[in-house]
Amino acid sequence: xxxxxxxxxxxxxxxxxxxxxxxxxxxxxxxxxxxxxxxxxxxxxxxxxxxxxxxxxxxxxxxxxxxxxxxxxxxxxxxxxxxxxxxxxxxxxxxxxxxxxxxxxxxxxxxxxxxxxxxxxxxxxxxxxxxxxxxxxxxxxxxxxxxxxxxxxxxxxxxxxxxxxxxxxxxxxxxxxxxxxxxxxxxxxxxxxxxxxxxxxxxxxxxxxxxxxxxxxxxxxxxxxxxxxxxxxxxxxxxxxxxxxxxxxxxxxxxxxxxxxxxxxxxxxxxxxxxxxxxxxxxxxxxxxxxxxxxxxxxxxxxxxxx
Amino acid sequence: xxxxxxxxxxxxxxxxxxxxxxxxxxxxxxxxxxxxxxxxxxxxxxxxxxxxxxxxxxxxxxxxxxxxxxxxxxxxxxxxxxxxxxxxxxxxxxxxxxxxxxxxxxxxxxxxxxxxxxxxxxxxxxxxxxxxxxxxxxxxxxxxxxxxxxxxxxxxxxxxxxxxxxxxxxxxxxxxxxxxxxxxxxxxxxxxxxxxxxxxxxxxxxxxxxxxxxxxxxxxxxxxxxxxxxxxxxxxxxxxxxxxxxxxxxxxxxxxxxxxxxxxxxxxxxxxxxxxxxxxxxxxxxxxxxxxxxxxxxxxxxxxxxxxxxxxxxxxxxxxxxxxxxxxxxxxxxxxxxxxxxxxxxxxxxxxx
Numbered sequence: 001x002x003x004x005x006x007x008x009x010x011x012x013x014x015x016x017x018x019x020x021x022x023x024x025x026x027x028x029x030x031x032x033x034x035x036x037x038x039x040x041x042x043x044x045x046x047x048x049x050x051x052x053x054x055x056x057x058x059x060x061x062x063x064x065x066x067x068x069x070x071x072x073x074x075x076x077x078x079x080x081x082x083x084x085x086x087x088x089x090x091x092x093x094x095x096x097x098x099x100x101x102x103x104x105x106x107x108x109x110x111x112x113x114x115x116x117x118x119x120x121x122x123x124x125x126x127x128x129x130x131x132x133x134x135x136x137x138x139x140x141x142x143x144x145x146x147x148x149x150x151x152x153x154x155x156x157x158x159x160x161x162x163x164x165x166x167x168x169x170x171x172x173x174x175x176x177x178x179x180x181x182x183x184x185x186x187x188x189x190x191x192x193x194x195x196x197x198x199x200x201x202x203x204x205x206x207x208x209x210x211x212x213x214x215x216x217x218x219x220x221x222x223x224x225x226x227x228x229x230x231x232x233x234x235x236x237x238x239x240x241x242x243x244x245x246x247x248x249x250x251x252x253x254x255x256x257x258x259x260x261x262x263x264x265x266x267x268x269x270x271x272x273x274x275x276x277x278x279x280x281x282x283x284x285x286x287x288x289x290x291x292x293x294x295x296x297x298x299x300x301x302x303x304x305x306x307x
Numbered sequence: 308x309x310x311x312x313x314x315x316x317x318x319x320x321x322x323x324x325x326x327x328x329x330x331x332x333x334x335x336x337x338x339x340x341x342x343x344x345x346x347x348x349x350x351x352x353x354x355x356x357x358x359x360x361x362x363x364x365x366x367x368x369x370x371x372x373x374x375x376x377x378x379x380x381x382x383x384x385x386x387x388x389x390x391x392x393x394x395x396x397x398x399x400x401x402x403x404x405x406x407x408x409x410x411x412x413x414x415x416x417x418x419x420x421x422x423x424x425x426x427x428x429x430x431x432x433x434x435x436x437x438x439x440x441x442x443x444x445x446x447x448x449x450x451x452x453x454x455x456x457x458x459x460x461x462x463x464x465x466x467x468x469x470x471x472x473x474x475x476x477x478x479x480x481x482x483x484x485x486x487x488x489x490x491x492x493x494x495x496x497x498x499x500x501x502x503x504x505x506x507x508x509x510x511x512x513x514x515x516x517x518x519x520x521x522x523x524x525x526x527x528x529x530x531x532x533x534x535x536x537x538x539x540x541x542x543x544x545x546x547x548x549x550x551x552x553x554x555x556x557x558x559x560x561x562x563x564x565x566x567x568x569x570x571x572x573x574x575x576x577x578x579x580x581x582x583x584x585x586x587x588x589x590x591x592x593x594x595x596x597x598x599x600x601x602x603x604x605x606x607x608x609x610x611x612x613x614x615x616x617x618x619x620x621x622x623x624x625x626x627x628x629x630x631x632x633x634x635x636x637x638x639x640x641x642x643x644x645x646x647x648x649x650x651x652x653x654x655x656x657x658x659x660x
Contacts, residue, residue, distance in 0.1 A: 042456065082644075086648070090310065090648060090651050092651055093647070095456060096594070096643075097647065099591075100595075100640055100643045100644045100647065101644075103636065103639070103643070104637065104640035104641060106636070107636030107639075107640050108637055110631070110633040110636070111339060111633035111634060111637055114631035114633060115339075115343045115631060118629065223464075224460070224461065224464045227460045227461055228461070230457050234454070269472050269475060269476070271468040271469065271471050271472040272468075274468050275464075275465050278461040278462075278465045278468075279465060281461050282462075285457060286447060286451060286453055289447070289451040289453045290451060290452075303309070303310060
């Protein structure tokens with residue numbers, strides 16, 4: 001117990017919390033953007049793989065690190081565009097389309113990796129983002145610029161959603177598309193835009209893994225982080241500020257289990273610690289389920305003129 | 308662009324649309340084959356030969372199709388009631404674990420019962436384990452409104468870690484030299500081979516019979532009608548007196564049991580022990596199969612032969628051509644999305660205006 005308390009005073013621990021939280025913040029904001037417009041994006045798991053792969057590949061082939069991030073965003077946006085066509089344009093099942101995108105994006109990335117590196121056994125590496133030593137803020141100093149970007153996006157997205165006409169249109173489309181249409185809002189365009197932008201964020205979330213957290217691309221490296229983001233959005237009641245809190249809380253427990261696991265005198269088998277993030281996500285869903293205020297039109301396809 | 312429901316039936320559309328989907332899939336995959344630097348025609352030839360070209364090839368495809376039929380059925384029944392069970396992967400492993408727990412040679416001996424008694428016990432345990440695993444998410448959905456997609460997805464990760472825990476501990480095979488693998492099944496409990504010198508086992512009969520039973524249940528019984536009614540419109544079904552919550556839980560038990568049986572049948576028919584890489588995503592492929600089959604239980608049989616053929620054929624093609632086996636996953640995912648679009652275009656007319 002005293003060890004646990006010592007841990008909380010340990011700066012390295014909080015540095016780890018912020019690092020673990022970064023892809024979750026980016027991914028959760030991406031899901032939030034899609035769902036606020038009324039579309040579930042189960043493509044996230046695969047889009048994160050694609051973002052991680054494309055971003056890393058670009059840097060491996062000589063692009064600057066930020067170029068890699070942009071490439072990851074574009075890859076995410078491309079899959080987002082496909083998902084938008086399926087779910088908004090054709091009004092197909094959002095569950096199945098999203099899962100299909102995850103399968104497609106994952107398979108294409110793994111295929112692309114194997115084609116580019118047929119014979120390697122140890123993954124080739126790139127030089128990842130360095131910590132921001134120049135920054136005079138204690139915990140952020142040890143983070144990469146992508147963490148700063150993730151943190152900056154939280155208020156930015158909140159401002160966009162609650163303080164701009166575009167945000168109002170987006171929320172309206174997610175709550176009552178018929179009424180939005182009546183106000184002259186192009187429902188399909190707003191939804192498609194939200195999916196593409198949200199998916200771009202998911203791509204960036206993936207690139208954090210290959211360009212900041214690690215320096216290479218591994219199979220199974222996303223490992224359910226995308227699904228956890230989908231759970232976090234519910235936990236956050238679809239609000240950017242709460243999404244940040246949720247991601248940090250989640251990262252806190254994840255960092256805690258990592259430390260307990262490494263402590264050596266671990267009381268439980270390591271698998272129990274690894275289960276914790278997934279168990280916590282389910283618990284979080286159950287806790288908030290009663291009061292969850294889903295966007296009213298979430299998962300309801302909209303066809304002009306149909307009620 | 309907007310969609311208009313076709314007022315009169317369009318039989319031509321129902322033929323052209325799926326062919327278009329196949330064409331799109333072939334095109335995407337061919338582009339990837341070219342990217343990998345292999346000749347397109349021979350690659351497809353090798354893939355087809357590897358899946359259906361000889362008795363051995365076809366036997367391998369059949370063997371691979373057995374678990375896929377069961378996970379496909381699991382997804383099909385659940386999706387009929389709009390219970391999005393994405394957890395068949397975890398349920399399959401839970402079933403396999405239960406099968407090994409009941410029928411395994413623990414410490415060289417295992418449960419001392421006559422095989423004719425132990426075998427049904429083993430299968431029942433597997434079905435129960437799969438069903439129990441989906442019961443939680445189904446209850447959370449009907450009681451608290453917790454989305455089952457996320458809970459079943461997350462449970463997959465939890466189950467795999469639990470299996471890993473078991474393979475390190477109580478279920479560990481002490482003779483496996485530290486390799487994470489469970490104790491073997493009692494030899495009397497293993498399925499017989501259907502064709503000599505191949506791996507096709509009598510689990511195929513189980514899968515086919517179960518597909519027929521599920522079809523009969525869905526089409527010929529009140530319960531099946533209620534399941535479809537809940538899926539078509541839960542509110543209308545409730546209004547008509549269908550016990551919606553109970554139906555959803557019942558479907559969950561059935562779906563989970565089918566996926567659990569897939570695990571037991573894999574262990575008893577193919578591997579004879581449990582490992583962490585026993586299923587290369589059979590649970591997820593089951594979803595694709597169910598969708599390709601239009602959620603029809605008998606269609607699932609055909610669709611699982613297709614998916615199994617792609618997987619087996621790609622393995623065999625990859626050994627010669629050096630095109631990564633992930634091509635199979637691209638084909639399967641593209642086929643899923645293309646068929647979804649095709650089914651939509653067969654029902655709706657697209658108006659550009």
